[in-house]
Amino acid sequence: MSRIGQTFIALKAHNRKALIPFITAGDPGKGLTVPLMHVLVEAGADIIELGVPFSDPMADGPVIQRASERALANKVGLKDVLAMTAEFRKTNTTTPVVLMGYANPVERMGYEAFAQAAKAAGVDGVLTVDIPPEESTGVSDVFKAHGLDPIFLLSPTTPESRVEQVAAAAGGFIYYVSLKGVTGSANLDTEEVAQKLAMVRKHCSLPVGVGFGIRDAATAEAVARIADAVVVGSRIVNEIETAPEGECTNRVKHLVAELRRGVDAASK
Amino acid sequence: MKLIDLPDSRGHFGSYGGVFVAETLMAALDELRVEYEKARNDPAFVAEFEYELKHYVGRPSPVYHARRLSEAYGGAQIYLKREDLNHTGAHKINNTIGQALLARRMGKKRVIAETGAGQHGVASATVAARYGMECVVYMGAEDVARQSPNVFRMKLLGATVVPVSSGSKTLKDALNEAMRDWVTNVESTFYILGTAAGPHPYPMLVRDFQCVIGRECLVQMPELTGRQPDAVIACVGGGSNAIGIFHPYIPHENVRLIGVEAGGSGVASGKHAAPLTAGTPGVLHGFRSYLMQDENGQIIETHSVSAGLDYPGVGPEHSYLKDVGRAEYVAINDDEALAAFHDLCRYEGIIPALESSHAVAHAKKLAPTLGKDQIILVNLSGRGDKDINTVAKVSGITL
Numbered sequence: 001m002s003r004i005g006q007t008f009i010a011l012k013a014h015n016r017k018a019l020i021p022f023i024t025a026g027d028p029g030k031g032l033t034v035p036l037m038h039v040l041v042e043a044g045a046d047i048i049e050l051g052v053p054f055s056d057p058m059a060d061g062p063v064i065q066r067a068s069e070r071a072l073a074n075k076v077g078l079k080d081v082l083a084m085t086a087e088f089r090k091t092n093t094t095t096p097v098v099l100m101g102y103a104n105p106v107e108r109m110g111y112e113a114f115a116q117a118a119k120a121a122g123v124d125g126v127l128t129v130d131i132p133p134e135e136s137t138g139v140s141d142v143f144k145a146h147g148l149d150p151i152f153l154l155s156p157t158t159p160e161s162r163v164e165q166v167a168a169a170a171g172g173f174i175y176y177v178s179l180k181g182v183t184g185s186a187n188l189d190t191e192e193v194a195q196k197l198a199m200v201r202k203h204c205s206l207p208v209g210v211g212f213g214i215r216d217a218a219t220a221e222a223v224a225r226i227a228d229a230v231v232v233g234s235r236i237v238n239e240i241e242t243a244p245e246g247e248c249t250n251r252v253k254h255l256v257a258e259l260r261r262g263v264d265a266a267s268k
Numbered sequence: 269m270k271l272i273d274l275p276d277s278r279g280h281f282g283s284y285g286g287v288f289v290a291e292t293l294m295a296a297l298d299e300l301r302v303e304y305e306k307a308r309n310d311p312a313f314v315a316e317f318e319y320e321l322k323h324y325v326g327r328p329s330p331v332y333h334a335r336r337l338s339e340a341y342g343g344a345q346i347y348l349k350r351e352d353l354n355h356t357g358a359h360k361i362n363n364t365i366g367q368a369l370l371a372r373r374m375g376k377k378r379v380i381a382e383t384g385a386g387q388h389g390v391a392s393a394t395v396a397a398r399y400g401m402e403c404v405v406y407m408g409a410e411d412v413a414r415q416s417p418n419v420f421r422m423k424l425l426g427a428t429v430v431p432v433s434s435g436s437k438t439l440k441d442a443l444n445e446a447m448r449d450w451v452t453n454v455e456s457t458f459y460i461l462g463t464a465a466g467p468h469p470y471p472m473l474v475r476d477f478q479c480v481i482g483r484e485c486l487v488q489m490p491e492l493t494g495r496q497p498d499a500v501i502a503c504v505g506g507g508s509n510a511i512g513i514f515h516p517y518i519p520h521e522n523v524r525l526i527g528v529e530a531g532g533s534g535v536a537s538g539k540h541a542a543p544l545t546a547g548t549p550g551v552l553h554g555f556r557s558y559l560m561q562d563e564n565g566q567i568i569e570t571h572s573v574s575a576g577l578d579y580p581g582v583g584p585e586h587s588y589l590k591d592v593g594r595a596e597y598v599a600i601n602d603d604e605a606l607a608a609f610h611d612l613c614r615y616e617g618i619i620p621a622l623e624s625s626h627a628v629a630h631a632k633k634l635a636p637t638l639g640k641d642q643i644i645l646v647n648l649s650g651r652g653d654k655d656i657n658t659v660a661k662v663s664g665i666t667l
Contacts, residue, residue, distance in 0.1 A: 059448075
C-alpha cells in the first residue's frame with residue numbers, strides 16, 4: 001500500500017482527519033522549501049502538497065499565481081522540485097508528498113521519465129490540475145505502474161454520472177474542490193459541501209479531501225467534520241508572501257498549528 | 269479518419285487537441301459540445317447564422333485581383349480575400365456571431381472574451397450589443413496600451429475591458445484570466461473564445477464558423493479565374509482565419525496551403541511567435557499543440573509587432589496539418605511584414621492589419637518563384653486602421 005493509503009488508515013484508527021497544507025516549491029526562496037516542509041510536519045501536517053511552478057497557472061487565483069512567479073524568478077522547475085523532495089526524504093520517510101501542478105512541465109519531461117524520477121525522489125502522489133480522467137490514458141496508468149497515486153479533482157459542477165469514472169482513474173485520495181472558481185476564493189458553504197460529499201461517497205471508496213476556502217481553525221474544523229482531509233493552500237502561501245524576512249518559517253508554523261487544532265477539534 | 273472529418277469525438281487531431289482543463293470546466297465543455305452538435309444540425313440555427321452573416325456582416329466578402337501588387341512583386345497573380353471589409357473590420361465577427369447565437373440558445377446572458385489586438389474583443393462586444401448581452405473582455409495590459417483605439421471601441425459598444433497585468437501582459441495572460449472568470453461564473457457565462465484553439469469543442473466550432481471564408485473562395489475563384497488557386501496563404505496566430513480558409517481546400521490536393529507565423533525579430537533571435545516553425549508539442553490553455561516553451565516546460569514570452577499574432581501556441585488542427593504535411597508553415601519577420609503593409613497601402617489603396625501583412629509578405633517571397641499565370645490567394649483577414657499608431661511609432665512618427 002502507498003504511503004498515502006497507510007497515512008489515511010493510521011489516521012482513521014485514531015479517529016483523526018488529515019491536514020494537507022500546500023506550498024509552492026521555490027517560494028519564497030529555493031533554499032527555504034525543504035526547511036518549510038519539515039516545519040509543516042512539525043506543526044501537524046499529515047501529507048504535504050508541493051506546488052510545481054508553472055508560467056500559466058490557469059486554475060489559480062492571484063495569491064498562488066504570485067507564488068509561482070516568485071518561484072520561477074528563483075529558477076525553480078520540475079527537476080528542482082524532485083530534488084527538494086529527495087532532500088526532504090533524507091530525514092523524513094513517513095510523510096507523503098503530493099506534487100500539484102500543470103500538465104506541461106511533466107509532458108515536457110515525458111510521463112514515463114517523470115514517473116521514474118518522482119518515485120526515486122520519494123514522491124507519493126501527483127495531481128496535474130489540467131489532466132482530467134478523459135486525457136489521462138498514458139498518464140495515470142504510468143503513474144500507478146510506478147507506485148505513484150494519481151490524484152484527481154471533483155468539483156461542485158461534476159455531475160453524479162462522472163464521479164465513478166473519476167474515482168476509477170484516481171488513487172490515494174480524491175480532492176473535492178469546494179467552490180467554483182480559482183484557488184483563493186472565499187465563502188465556503190459547508191452545508192452544500194456535505195451534501196455533495198454524501199453523493200461522492202456513494203461512488204467512491206477513496207478518502208475525500210476538501211480544499212478551497214479554508215482559512216482558519218474554524219473553517220478547518222467545519223470541513224474536518226465532513227471530509228477525510230482538509231487541504232489549505234492560498235492562506236498559507238499568503239502567510240509566506242506577507243511574512244517579514246526571516247519570519248517566514250515561524251509564521252507558517254504558527255498558522256499550520258492553528259489549522260491542526262481546528263482539524264483535531266472536529267474529532268473530539 | 270479522413271483529414272477533413274477531424275477531430276474525433278473527443279476533440280483530437282491525431283495527438284493534438286483534446287480537453288486539458290480543470291474539473292470545474294468539464295461539465296460546461298460537455299454541455300457546449302452537446303449543444304453545438306444540436307445547433308449545427310438545426311436548420312433554423314444554420315439559417316439564422318447565414319442571415320446574420322449576409323445582412324449584418326455583409327457577406328460574402330469579395331475576392332479582389334491585386335493587379336498592381338502582382339505586377340510589383342513580379343510573378344504570380346495575387347488575389348485577396350477581403351475579410352477586412354466585414355463589419356468590425358476582420359474575420360473575427362464570423363465566429364463571434366456563431367458563438368453568440370449558441371450562447372443565446374443556451375440561455376447565457378453574460379459573455380466573456382480574451383483579446384490580443386482587440387479585434388476579437390471588438391467583435392465580441394459588437395455581438396453582445398447586437399443580442400443584448402453583458403460583455404467582459406480580458407486584454408493584456410501591454411496590448412491595452414498599444415491598441416488603444418480598439419479599447420475605446422469596445423467601451424463604446426458597452427463592454428467592460430479588464431486589463432490583465434499578470435505574466436507577460438499579453439494575449440496568453442488574457443486567456444488565462446478569461447478561463448479564471450469562466451471557472452468562477454461557469455453557470456451564467458458563455459466564453460466566446462476568439463481563435464480555433466482551447467479545449468474541445470472550441471477548435472472545431474470556431475473552425476466551422478470561420479469556414480465560410482474558404483467556402484466562398486471555392487465558388488469565387490472559379491468565377492473570377494476559371495479555376496482554384498495554386499496556393500492559399502494566411503497568417504497564423506491562434507490560426508482561425510487560416511483554418512477558415514484552409515479547411516474547405518483540404519480535399520483540393522493541388523492547392524498548396526501556407527500558414528505564416530510571426531517571425532518577430534527573426535526566428536534565430538528567439539524573439540518571435542512561431543511555434544510551428546520553431547516550437548515543440550506541449551499542453552497549454554486546454555489543448556495539446558506546438559508551443560513556445562523552454563526545456564522545463566515553461567511557456568516563453570513571444571514577440572511580434574502584431575498583437576494578434578503574439579501568442580505562444582497555435583490551434584491544434586494546424587499542428588496536425590503540419591505533421592501530416594498537408595499545410596506548410598513559414599515565419600515572416602516584423603520588418604518584412606511592415607514592408608508588405610506599406611506595399612498594399614501604396615499599390616492597392618488598402619491599409620491591411622499587421623497580422624494580415626505577414627501573409628502578404630510571404631506572397632511577396634513566393635510570387636516571383638511562380639509564373640505569371642499562376643495564382644496566389646491571400647486571406648486579407650483584417651484592416652489596419654487599428655495599427656496606425658504602431659506603424660507610426662516604428663516609423664519614428666508622432667501622431
